[in-house]
Amino acid sequence: MMTSVASLEYHASRTLDKVREARLRWYGHIQRREEDDCVKRILEADVHGQRSQGRQRKRWTDVVKYNMEDLGLTVEDTENRAEWRRRTHVADPSPEGFAA
Secondary structure, eight states: OOOHHHHHHHHHHHHHHHHHHHHHHHHHHHHTSOTTOHHHHHHTOOOOSOOOSSSOOOOHHHHHHHHHHHHTOOGGGGGSHHHHHHHHOOOOOOSTTOOO
16 A cells, blocks of 8 residues: 555646646647637747746746657647547546545
8 A cells, every 4th residue: 555645646646647638638739720720820929029037937838848758749740639649648547545
């Protein structure tokens, strides 16, 4: 039986995997839209100007890029919905272990 700390770490990790899956699912959905779609245009917009000094805040697109690198995915992979889903899908975490 896992200790309570190990159990919490395990479930937190599984929850983060599900968040990553949802993020990549949304990204794939947007990438498959028409080029003139307003949401896609906003996502791909290039904002001019300087970012503030110091440590930069993580942007949503930066996190998606890191997630894709971790899974070995490219933007072109989004075109095949079934393959994209297969490669980004994470099984649901078991509800066991959440019982106190």
